[in-house]
Amino acid sequence: MGSPIPVFFCAGLRPEAKGLCPAVPAMAVELTKKFSLLPPGATRRAASEENGLYLGLGGTFRRCFLDPAWIALAFLSHRVMPSPLKFGFHDFLNAQPLLVPLEKTAREAGFEIVKDVPARLADRLHAGELDLAMIPSIEYLSHTDRYRLVPGACIASRGAVDTVLLVMRGGVESVRTVALDERSRTSATLLRILFEDVFPPEVQYSRTHPDLAHMMRTCDAALVIGDQGFSARANNEGWTVIDLSQRWWEQTGCAFVHAVVAVRREVKLTPEGLEVIADAPAQGRAAMDAIVGDQVEKTGLEESVVRDYLENKILYTLGEEEVAGLTLFRDLCFQKNILNVRPELEWASL
Missing domain, CATH: 3.40.190.10 (Periplasmic binding protein-like II)
Known part of the structure; x- marks a missing residue:
């Protein structure tokens, strides 16, 4: 049961009478791995077939009598569980200490990771194809009327980065x-x-x-x-x-913030989602040995080069010094007429 199973609860449907033909179900629920997790006693005999419910699996129907409580739970989960938020991220070497832990926790946090290059991520976020994304910092500063800044994670540097x-x-x-x-x-x-x-x-x-x-x-x-x-x-x-x-x-003398996580203003992040993003830098540091090994194999670069780059040259936490650098970058962009206004940095919240 490793993939999502289309499940149709059909009140009063008799497969032998209907010839297994398509029918409009009374309730339709998309469940993932839940059929194997039915609570004890969920199946039971019914007084008559007319009161039975039939479970459609893989195009066939099997009669399955379920407790009303389980049916209600499945129906409500279908109605109230939101779709995952599309979270755009680039796949450059400098993103790996954030991307790797986020990919592991995305599903639980309600995210679906979508990979693309930075400029395309910015365009797709602007078009509404993504809900939030790691985008070039100038893209956030240029569209603060549309986005809020997500705290905790960024891609920044102090000094040479070689990239x-x-x-x-x-x-x-x-x-x-x-x-x-x-x-x-x-x-x-x-x-x-x-x-x-x-x-x-x-x-x-x-x-x-x-x-x-x-x-x-x-x-x-x-x-x-x-x-x-x-x-x-x-x-x-x-x-x-x-x-x-x-x-x-x-x-x-300031850090430079190359990219930030921005979320569209109409999108609400959950506490779990905010926490996962804020924890990503620490999780990436904890997994650094594995990340370095994977990237050495992928890029063909020397292990010492990859480790120095990821551990010493790139910063992943959006702290006070990084915010100060981002603010200075904003001010200089305004002074040189790259930005028409000097926007305030507005943070995403619950």
């Missing part, structure tokens, strides 16, 4: 064209904040597929995010490489 890189063929002063990785938006905004006053005024940006070789053939510089950053450093062909997280840290 948000500006790669240039020459010096900053020679850059006229920049290829932007189309999968993220916060990093592109960070690039503008850090280099708008440094790049020549005629610099042009274009979003493109994250193929570093192609990006560098067609542009003077490229913004590389995610796991491709590791190969960019290893195979830079003499290129100049600047870590944007390190540059932010040097200029501001």
